[in-house]
Amino acid sequence: MFVLAIETSCDETSAAVLRASEPGRAAAPEILSNIVLSQDEVHAPYGGVVPELASRQHIKTIAPTVGEAMARAGVGLDAIDLYAVTQGPGLIGSLLVGLSFAKGLAYFHKKPLIGIDHLHAHLEACFLENPAIAYPVLGLLVSGGHTALYLMEEPLSYKLLGKTRDDAAGEALDKIAKFLGLGYPGGPVIEKLGKGGDAKAFPFAVPRTKDRSLDFSFSGLKTGALKLIRENGIMAENPRLADFLASFEEIVARTLVDHMQAAADQVQPKSLILCGGVARNTRLRTRFQEFARRAGLDAYVPAPKLCTDNAAMVGAIAIKRFARTPGFTTDLDLDAFAR
Ligand code: KG4
Numbered sequence: 001m002f003v004l005a006i007e008t009s010c011d012e013t014s015a016a017v018l019r020a021s022e023p024g025r026a027a028a029p030e031i032l033s034n035i036v037l038s039q040d041e042v043h044a045p046y047g048g049v050v051p052e053l054a055s056r057q058h059i060k061t062i063a064p065t066v067g068e069a070m071a072r073a074g075v076g077l078d079a080i081d082l083y084a085v086t087q088g089p090g091l092i093g094s095l096l097v098g099l100s101f102a103k104g105l106a107y108f109h110k111k112p113l114i115g116i117d118h119l120h121a122h123l124e125a126c127f128l129e130n131p132a133i134a135y136p137v138l139g140l141l142v143s144g145g146h147t148a149l150y151l152m153e154e155p156l157s158y159k160l161l162g163k164t165r166d167d168a169a170g171e172a173l174d175k176i177a178k179f180l181g182l183g184y185p186g187g188p189v190i191e192k193l194g195k196g197g198d199a200k201a202f203p204f205a206v207p208r209t210k211d212r213s214l215d216f217s218f219s220g221l222k223t224g225a226l227k228l229i230r231e232n233g234i235m236a237e238n239p240r241l242a243d244f245l246a247s248f249e250e251i252v253a254r255t256l257v258d259h260m261q262a263a264a265d266q267v268q269p270k271s272l273i274l275c276g277g278v279a280r281n282t283r284l285r286t287r288f289q290e291f292a293r294r295a296g297l298d299a300y301v302p303a304p305k306l307c308t309d310n311a312a313m314v315g316a317i318a319i320k321r322f323a324r325t326p327g328f329t330t331d332l333d334l335d336a337f338a339r
Pocket residue numbers: 010142143144145146169170171173174185186187188191276277278279280281282307308309
């Protein structure tokens with residue numbers, strides 16, 4: 001079975017072709033291609049994603065990206081058995097480009113189309129490389145738009161345990177980098193420039209919501225960071241920049257892992273997964289693995305290219321859903337949802 005998956009929820013145009021030999025079985029599908037076209041250069045001058053520019057860029061790049069994914073996979077559209085597309089959450093204009101394109105293909109080729117939740121797809125990215133992760137799974141999704149903890153008690157079940165009440169972790173990194181004039185996206189540049197810095201140099205404390213719930217809050221941390229920047233005259237050429245960035249990155253990582261630990265105490269999972277764009281971060285990956293070792297739990301993080309937005313993760317979840325739903329037919333009424 002061949003699947004063509006499309007992802008355009010934010011500022012990456014992505015298309016992937018997957019082959020599933022035994023849909024629904026233990027074997028992971030094979031990724032034949034996973035093309036990701038970043039719009040970073042378009043948005044960099046603004047220090048963040050400009051929704052209007054993002055959708056216009058997707059309009060230009062969707063057809064060539066799908067063409068490239070087909071060519072790399074070495075299959076024609078006639079061979080595709082199933083179409084998958086991100087339905088939301090995301091930027092509505094961006095989502096509509098991918099959704100309309102996928103509907104057109106499914107309609108013309110008379111093949112089923114499955115709409116996929118972007119956040120669930122991030123969690124499923126982990127299973128592409130490790131199909132036999134033991135349930136129940138506690139998943140921490142950390143991206144530019146979302147920071148959330150999920151309990152997966154069985155395949156395709158996603159129970160939200162906590163989420164951010166304000167900024168997402170990636171958003172906080174992006175905003176600090178923007179304020180310091182370091183460029184966009186902020187996460188990778190903070191990681192690069194903070195390398196070798198003293199992560200204990202600046203005093204940050206792990207923020208906790210007042211009711212001690214599993215929800216996150218990063219806006220206080222961001223405000224505290226902005227205050228330290230002003231008080232210490234931190235800027236691009238400041239010799240303490242590396243220390244500051246390392247300290248900020250460290251507190252973000254510790255906050256995330258601290259919440260995961262609280263959640264693990266509550267739900268007693270068998271495995272832990274970390275996913276989303278910020279999961280590319282080496283410091284966070286290290287803190288996560290340290291916690292998993294202490295807790296004696298199996299821990300999984302996708303390869304970096306499967307952490308950031310990509311269509312392969314969308315195809316992965318579609319294959320599982322398709323296998324669960326015999327007689328699934330094309331749903332051309334699919335609507336996009338922003339939230
Ligand atoms: O999952 P993603 O590609 O898009 C969303 O769904 O939001 O995540 C993008 C986020 C951005 O905030 C970016 O700064 C962050 O992931 N990011 C990183 C790294 N690479 C990307 N954050 C920290 N360290 C990195 N190496």
